Amino acid sequence: MKKFFAVAAAATLVLAGCVETKSEKEAGGVSESGTDEKPVIEVLGMASNEQDMNIVRDQLLKNGFEVNLNIQPDYGSFTSQKDAGNYDVAVSSWTTVTGNPDYAVRGLFKSDGASSVIADEKLDELIDAASAVTGDEAVEAYKAVEELLVFDQAYIAPLYISNKAQGIYSAAVNPDTVRLSKSRAQAWEKISFNDESLNASETLVLHQAIGSLTSLDPIKANDGSINTLNTNMYSRLVNLTDEDEVVAEDSLSYNFAMTEDNSNYYFILRDDINFAAVENGAAVDTGDLVSAEDVVFSLNRAKDPESVPDHRTYSLHENMETVEVVTDLAELESATTPDGESVLEALSNELPADITTLVASEDEVDNAAGNYQVVKVTTTQPFPQVLNYLAHQSGGIVSEQQVSSINTFDVASYDPNSDIAYGDQSTVTEGSSYDNHLFASGPYILVQKNDYEAQFVKNPAYRADSEYAPLIDKVNVRFIDDNDSALSALRNGEIHVLQTVPDTKYDVVSSDDNLTLKQADSNGVSYLQFNMSGRDVSESADLRKAVLYSINQQDFITYYQGNKKPAVSTVTPLVDTGLTFEADAEKVKEFLDAYAQ
Incomplete structure (x- = not known):
């Protein structure tokens, strides 16, 4: 499968070399094929998002674009390519782990945001204004943020909201003690084995994909x-x-x-x-x-x-x-x-x-x-x-x-x-x-780590001798970067909790007598981030809007068996602004025509 898509991407690169550039068109030139120019969009993403990239590619091809796929094997190489500016749109995702809408926009879209590629004073003002109000005022304020961010300037193109699904090896661990929060990271202290006498002797084995730890200083x-x-x-x-x-x-x-x-x-x-x-x-x-x-x-x-x-x-x-x-x-x-x-x-x-x-x-x-x-x-x-x-x-x-x-x-x-x-x-x-x-x-x-796992023990001075002290003495976090391998480890009892069950594998977990599937809403939103420096999409809102209205969220929802929801922005799971987004082929043509002028 991966080999096929690599060949397809290479073929797209060859086709892209034959089309007329915008500057050539303005000078009266034509492409070698003699056809009208098709804008070329480079889509950057990770191998784990390959299916999303393929859906985006197909939607853009259908609406008159040429597409290059820049597929990177992991987050580090993806970030390097993004930092180097080697993309027009990057398949991105964001989970608002604080549960508040300001976190869903401030760092991502403000001019001084740690992860922002946008510099828009009006958007900055709207984000600041929205952060200071609550209730109905906040709804209207975040509606204004979404209108500028998505519809007026098309700085992002929404793909979908994810659900949360957790797999628990309930043959050993009590699923009622394992929390699945909408935003908060998993809390360990209340987790217990079914046989509570094992809490002091057995090791709880959890999972995460990334084994290289950025910093254990919480602010870094x-x-x-x-x-x-x-x-x-x-x-x-x-x-x-x-x-x-x-x-x-x-x-x-x-x-x-x-x-x-x-x-x-x-x-x-x-x-x-x-x-x-x-x-x-x-x-x-x-x-x-x-x-x-x-x-x-x-x-x-x-x-x-x-x-x-x-x-x-x-x-x-x-x-x-x-x-x-x-x-x-x-x-x-x-x-x-x-x-x-x-x-x-x-x-x-x-x-x-x-x-x-x-x-x-x-x-x-x-x-x-x-x-x-x-x-x-x-x-x-x-x-x-x-x-x-x-x-x-x-x-x-x-x-x-x-x-x-x-x-x-x-x-x-x-x-x-x-x-x-x-x-x-x-x-x-x-x-x-x-x-x-x-x-x-x-x-x-954390006691120590290696490439395989990180080993934790409970803090003996954390509310000791009370009902709030951690229940299990030892917790290991196993590093497995492949979702299918992690799911196999869960089914074999090698790990006790899989925090993220792939959307297409819910039935695998729910049909296994040793496992329990927990599901919840999430604040996780996937979207396309436009490159706002050094590319045609950086300079043309019309080109960005043409890409925006090429995106049909229903294709993603169908592929993921109904386990995704429509989005407008990263704010959508937190504030119902009343705005909705739909693909529109007529608008694509309108904005492509405006871009070509």
Whole structure:
């Protein structure tokens, strides 16, 4: 199959060499074949998206384009080709793991976004305006974003929304304990074997495709190699439920509250989580409380683009203006929430003891005696979506003492060949480079990894001796980059949970007596990203719109056996703007004619 498509792509390349260029046409030239020019579109994607690329190719050919397929074997080579600009459209996907629409657009489409190739001041203004409002105002604001992004400028062309499907080896693992969240990365601490007596002795084996870990420092990476791993290694101030509600449950906070102006956010911290470290291959309690000082340190570095080399997540946190420890109880009494109660009342729900004192130092913390730490985050503008970003893995709390002791280099002159940054995967890779310096504030800590798997153990100081302590002692994450191989491993019981079951293999899982298939809605959207630099599509909105209206989403839905849904943009799963998108051959012709003028 792959050989056939490679030949087809090569044939397209030969045909592309015979067509007249736009500049030749403007000069009155003709192609060698004597036919009118057909615009050539280069489609970039990974081998794992080959079927999507083939559907796009067929739709474009049908609508009068020539097509080159640039198929790359993996994400690294795909990224290299994209960075080099070797594409007209790139088959892209995005999952809004924070559950809020701002995350679905800010980093992708704002001029200063970490993943953006677009520079449009009007779009920037619309994204910023939408981020500050809620309810019906937010619906109208994101409708304006979609209208400009897709219909007015055709910066992207939507393909489909994916469903989520998870396969569980329920012959061994209790499927009721395995969460399938719409946005949040998989949480491990509640997973249990059917025979609970095995939780202390048996290893839970999970799966992910990518074995090369970008960084175990939560702010230095935001990709599929580390999102789930860092989510389980670092506590955050808040979490998301499976349905994307922001809650304090299983977080570092007992409760949180925001003021009625949507600009000040308060978090009251618990005192039953210490950092874990690794000594002689085992997790140990460092005795160091995960404290307000660590929170302030972590969030200040999260919002500072210069705090670490190659900071990948600062754009998620740039709307935090200040992060501080509150010691004045009167401030909590006078501040009012949108519901009209005081912040003190909102923070006081179901605590171990009533709040008597707010303390600045972790040495003074004693929740049972009424001594608490409270952290206040103030945003640069009204920005309720800050809570969703604090639930993201990049909001994970690291140890101020440990990170500061590792990151002693000058950030501006950082040399990855000689400087070792906190979270560098080399420090946990078995062999001569192994020197595990991780401090984990979450339920698990990574002990070591190799090319085959990463080995985690539970944090003995994470809510120890309570019902919230991790249930399974040891978790291995197996690296298998081929979906079919991963599915075979699940069926053989070699892995216990397959987080992503291919859309065309649902029946394989559901018909196996040893397996359980779980399904849920997702925030994952696939789309074509137009190259906005150095290509004809970069300069011509008409050409981009001709490509846009060539895309028939029903072809994708049919191929994936109804397991995809229509999309307009990455916002679609989060906000119903009322907009819809449909292929339109007449509009394709109209925009191609306009482009040819």
